[in-house]
Amino acid sequence: MALRTIREIGDDVLKKVCKEVTEVTPRIKTLIEDMFETMYEADGVGLAAPQVGILKRLVVIDVDENPIVLINPKIVATDGEQTGQEGCLSVPGKCGDVTRPNYVKVVAFNENMEQIEVEGTELLARAICHELDHLDGHLFTEKVVGPLRTVTEEKEDEE
Ligand code: ZN
Secondary structure (H helix, E strand, O other): OOOOOOOOOOOHHHHOOOHHHHHOOOOHHHHHHHHHHHHOOOOOOEEEEEOOOOOOOEEEEOOOOOOEEEEEEEEEEEEEOOEEEEEOOOOOEEEEEEEOOEEEEEEEEEOOOEEEEEEHHHHHHHEEEHHHHOOOOHHHHHHOEEEEEEEOOOOOOEE
């Protein structure tokens, strides 16, 4: 496993639409391992492949010590609404309030290319929406309600 470099806002790779994964090759398996390592090292709760410069529809999420791999994810249901603070490992030192669904259901493939369904509420729902936005070239900064704030001393959850 190896740490990957996290691309930051201003890098064109973060604005691109990612391609579907057709096969989980050894390279993709290594990418998944590296993405988890990179995310944990950076104290994040989610990381999308374009954030490490790979334009593939692949994200890793871990909001509660339950690692989730989502390949070619699609949101198939949403419910409710939540507005809360969000940050991003690609937008270091900044945070802002974003409104997201309070519940999402996503259909995806896991690292063995088996179809899975993941449901999440609150932080997990927020993380799923945030990470899936990355796959279409969107950052949370486009959706912030009110000002983008500078993160103060207090440690924030970054996605
Ligand atoms: Zn992000």
